[in-house]
Amino acid sequence: MSQSPHQIDVREFHPRAQAAINNPQIRRNFRKAMDGLISKRKLAFEEWDLESLRTLGANVRLKALSRLPELLVQLEQQLVANGIQVHWANDGDEACHIVQAICARRQAKRVIKGKSMVSEEMELNHYLEQHGIEALESDLGEYIVQLAEETPSHIIMPAIHKNTDEISELMHDKTGTERSHDVEYLTASARQQLREKFMKADVGVSGVNFAVAETGTLCLVENEGNGRLTTTVPSCHIAVTGIEKVVANLEDVAPLLALLTRSATGQHITTYFNMISSPRRPDELDGPEEVHLVLVDNGRATVYQDDELLDTLRCIRCGACMNHCPVYARVGGHAYGTTYPGPIGKILMPHLLGLEETRHLPTASSLCGACGEVCPVRIPIPDLLVRLRQESVDGDHLHPARVRGHGSKRSKLEAMAWRGWRWMHTSGNRYRLGTRLATRLRALQPRQLGAWTRYRSAPRLARRSLHELVREHQNQQGGPQS
């Protein structure tokens, strides 16, 4: 039985982060992997005008989002015209039920899955297992994570938290594979086991990277061929995706694909790029008899209502933000306790789970801006983090909070402290008097400053403030100048 993310308390971020930081193996695994991904991305964009390409990517996504309702209607019409059945789900449970009902109608007992973060968000495997349906992950990383009864720790590389030794040990325990340091051998062994499952699967479930409204085409980016097998071998293919994945035209796919693969893994193109436009046609020899698309809302329509938060929906799920995040590199993906970890998780999960449950995520950032700098569609991630911090404490009467669970982090004591800070800093006279006192009493300054001095010595107040030094300096120069 796979672990249901429901069993994880997202609020327990601190203990999980602390445990990861104290685990040298986890630290090494992530650091090594992230360093590799950062340099591969850099190399992949070397001969490109990256900033122009990012602007193009942002514009393509913005254009699609600005016409989202209309494009979704067009997508449905085109898909139906192509013979693909379309389903709409308000939330994860509804989406799971749709998938399960299709399986039940087809008396399907075995589902093979391509990689899909939306299916993780839905907790689909868990749901299907509860209804007596086996759901097997076929992406190598997802397969490893499923064997370990874990959740993905990265949206592109789900098993990135494990090194070869750990994977070898796991495969030995769970599948009887001989222990080996040879990645090729382990991969071949997993592939052998998965091939048999593909042949016996009744239904294939996949995600979608881009859904093209104009042509009714579902695009799927992958490296292992498991996506191709998932969507062609079983007699029924069910694709699941978030409603934001739609783009207007086929031409829009080109820049997004160029950005996605380079940002994610530093590849100029992935090994496979699938464009699915219909079930098997009468004159065709293979392909599924039925193709379905489940369009999942799960909070996205609410995000869409807000002009600023809307930018969250531009995301093309490349994972570059987590690869470059100094916090993610230290705590790893599991510490977050959410389907999407890292910077994108911090700005997306509050909408899926509410701000009360995710209250520690928006603050778990130094706002260094590395994520926003690499985002291929220019999502202003640091600005959105600040917005969510504001929502968490109901901190802006000009922009009333609207995210579910807003205000849940507001404490009377903290609010009072900030009011005091405001009182002190809105008057030059009060401030000068206060700082004059503080600098004169510097000998009384405490040596211990709570969490700060756990890792650092306390900063020492100057003998005299810059305000005073400037006065003195100006007197020496011959009279104050302001």
Added chain:
Amino acid sequence: MAGPTRIYPSKPAKVYLFGTCLVDLLYPEAGLAGIQLLEREGIEVLFPQAQTCCGQPAYTSGYHDEARAVAAAQLDLFPEDWPIVVPSGSCGGMMRTHYPALFKDTPLQARANDVAERVWELTDFLLNVCRIQLYDLGEPATVAMHTSCSARREMGVAAVGPALLGQLKNVTVKEQARAEECCGFGGTFAVRHPEISGAMVNEKVAALVDTGARQFVTTDCGCLMNIAGHAEKSLQPLSGQHILSFLWERTGGKGGTSA
């Protein structure tokens, strides 16, 4: 994010200096060094005595009403059309990139935009507006440079520090590994998530010590008190200084002869 490329103005007769609260209380000598460097370039420096804080601590903590009130109190301090120079990428970034959003659709919007437009990070101003030429009078020294994330990504001035240090003929500048990575300060982040911040600054100090330099300079006091504070606490052979203090001392300031 660094905005569009800025057009540097010609050298003005006067500038306003916004000192920032961290410089004011913890590293005032850096602010004074900045003033003296500007004055040596023939610029009169106006220091409004009513200035306090840019408002960033409350802003990044989500208390935007409080941030707006404190920021509003600064907007009146720069009535003439002189540039506003700030000895910090972080506070400069707050004023330059976040004031317009903070005051959007308020009666102060136009004034906030006007102030934001005039804000410059001080070392950037010295290099690219004053076109400063530094004459190194110091003994041979080796330093590592740490550029703050806000100086790098909000103000877009990552090239400035190394360029200024490069003018000092007796100074060897060492590049740290992962120079672009955050030191872990992040304002209240350091106390809200001390274990993560601690892990970050620990690796930052290690990277700086690994350069072989025994001192580092930086554009921002947040990074300075974080990195130097951790080095001191963990007994690492590394001391830090604001880049303005370093530049002033090497070129004739405290203890030297005037260039």
